[in-house]
Amino acid sequence: MLDIAITGAGPVGLTLARLLLPYTSHSTSTPTISITVFEKDTSPTSRLSVGGTLDLHPKTGLAAIQACNLWDEFSKHARFEGEEIQFCDRNGFCYIHQIEIPKTLQADHARPEIDRVRLMEVLLGSTPEGIIQWGKQVKEVKRAESDDKWSLVLGDGSVTKPFDLVVGADGAWSKVRKALTDVEPSFSGICSVSGTIDQDSAGASWEHISNMVGKGSNFAFSYGKSMVGQRMGDGSLKIGFDQKREPAWLQSLDEKYKSDDDALKRALLEEYKDWVPEFQRWIIASKQLWTSSLYELPVGHRYEHQKGIVLIGDSAHLATPFAGEGVNAGMRDALDLAAAIESSIKENQDLDQLIADFEESMFVRTKVVMQDTMMNKDGMFAHDAPYSLLANFVGVAAREFGYDLDKGWISWVPLRSAARGVFWTMGSYGAVSRRVKDALIGQKPLRLE
Ligand SMILES: Cc1cc2nc3c(=O)[nH]c(=O)nc-3n(C[C@H](O)[C@H](O)[C@H](O)COP(=O)(O)OP(=O)(O)OC[C@H]3O[C@@H](n4cnc5c(N)ncnc54)[C@H](O)[C@@H]3O)c2cc1C
Structure with missing residues (x-):
């Protein structure tokens, strides 16, 4: 029996767990795999209010959903009309307005939106109880003394049994990554203030703002600043005000305006004073504001292969969200890694070699994604944006x-x-x-x- 530990019950770790389910005791009387997912959140609902909307792509996120046999569940929440997208500038001028993907291209190019929360519900809903160990923060991964297996050191100081394979799906600040490389994410140059707009917070401006965003997203960029509005499944809007600034700027905003949305909004209005009133209204109408600095791994990040341990998702290739590829690249990692594990079982192939091959193809594939993301980031926040x-x-x-x-x-x-x-x-x-x-x-x- 292959004993696998997955660290992190994010979309990527859960996709891998779901794909390997047919080989476990939850699906067959002759199991060949045992899976344990270690998640630091204390329950499935701990973070269900977090997150915006994600668009899944045909060869990656959508292919993984299909391979998990979750298409019907996914379709209940997927918003194909959410592909409406506009690119504008501070003058309110819109350069591109795509209302929908032409029908002839939909099969290969459709990118339906789904709230991150709903995607997590779909994945969690199909993961049998007992697989995820909630409230188990991984602090460190240690090689067992006797063999090539790895154990996890947990937040309470306890050490798990050795596992044949540890899969690091623990996101940006992965602890598993530390066993493979000293490289840590660095600041991307972009600071973000995010919030929500709904009918209540916008009042009389709601209809106008809502029409500006349409059924999908409106991205506006000028002189190192952006405003992004995205439609959520419940009809509200997720809003982002991103800027090319030093983290110290964001820290000073945090210190001055902590828990005072109106003061923060006044500061933002000052920052966006040369934008048209139609966009400034987004600031006035927003609520539940929070700040964050965006981090990234170097483009083409890779590490030396080691037996019994592997990274997938953001832990392997964290990038900024500016190409909308992160979750897609990660779900494709899960799909490819599951296929490698499946081959080792069905065709009796050497798992270590298959995982080394998987890593190599992941590095090549995600380098392109990271390059595109970097190119978008540079273009979005350039002086001539x-x-x-x-x-x-x-x-x-x-x-x-x-x-x-x-x-x-x-x-x-x-x-x-x-x-x-x-x-x-x-x-x-x-x-x-x-x-x-x-x-x-x-x-x-x-x-x-
Ligand atoms: C503002 C924003 C917008 C985005 N928009 C898009 C988009 O439109 N399209 C897109 O494709 N991607 C987008 N992304 C990126 C996407 O969210 C990530 O790429 C994706 O969530 C990565 O999934 P993951 O499972 O690898 O990591 P995560 O989603 O970070 O999940 C990691 C999991 O591991 C757990 N964990 C962390 N540390 C530990 C530990 N030490 N021990 C145990 N558990 C741990 C966490 O609690 C979490 O559950 C966006 C990201 C941001 C920040």
Whole structure:
């Protein structure tokens, strides 16, 4: 029997547990695998209020959901209409407004949204009781003295039995990662204030703000700052005000305005004073504000293979959320690692070699994801945002359809520069229109009374 410990009952750890379930005593009378998930949260509901919305992608998140046989449950909460997306700037000018993916492309390119909380419910609901050990914080992973197995040191000081395989799915600040590498996440340069807007908090502005976001998301970027609004399953909006700043700036906001949403909103209005009133209204209408600094591992992060221990999800390739790929890349890790473990059982192949191969392919695959994320982050918060960001999308879209703009004959066609020129022209028109409108109606920045 292969004895596996998974640290972390996040979406990635749970996907792996679900995929391996058919080989455990919960599904068969001749089990070949035993799984224990160690989770520091004390219960399944500890963090169910946390999190925004995630879009799952066909070859990664959605493929994992299908492999888990959870498509029907997932579909009850998935919002295909949530793919509506707009990219705007501080002048309120929208460069791209995609209402829905054309029907002919849906099978391969659909990216339905699901609230993170609902995704967790779907995964938790299909994980039999007893597999997850709640309230078990892993402090350290230690190699057992006698063999290649690993034990976990828990928060209360106790040490578990040795496991054949420890899978680190314990997220950004993984303790399992420490057994494999000294590399730690570093500050990404981006600070974030997040909140919620609903009918109650927005009052008379609700309809207008709600229409700006539509059924999906509205992303606006200018001069190192962004505002993002995303529709949640209950109709409310998750809001993010992200900025390229030092953590000390965020710390001073925290110190000055702790637990005082109105004071924080006044500070944000000052930060966004050159944005159109339509966007400033988002600040005034928001509630339940909280701050965070975003961290990331270096692009192409990798570690030396060691027998009996492996990382998946954010613990292996933490990146900022600016490509919407984190959970997808992690669920694909779970899918590929489960396939490797399955092969070792069914075809009697060497598990250690299969895991080394899995790691290599994960490093190659997630390097691309991390590069895209870094490119988006740089484009979103650049001085000329959103022009470079939108121009880069041309390359990403081309790749979806099998073209690499940096290779072959197509690399001679200056598609990105042409796109940048088009977006610059559109943006200049938007800026001039705004100046004229402001002058005509005597527009002033909004204030919080
Ligand atoms: C603001 C924001 C927006 C995002 N938006 C998107 C998006 O739109 N699309 C997308 O694909 N991704 C998005 N992401 C990224 C996505 O949320 C992560 O990539 C994903 O949650 C990673 O899953 P995971 O299971 O690897 O880690 P996590 O979700 O972090 O789960 C780790 C689990 O391990 C547990 N744990 C941690 N430490 C220990 C320990 N020492 N012992 C035991 N248990 C432990 C935690 O409690 C948690 O349950 C976003 C992230 C952020 C911050």
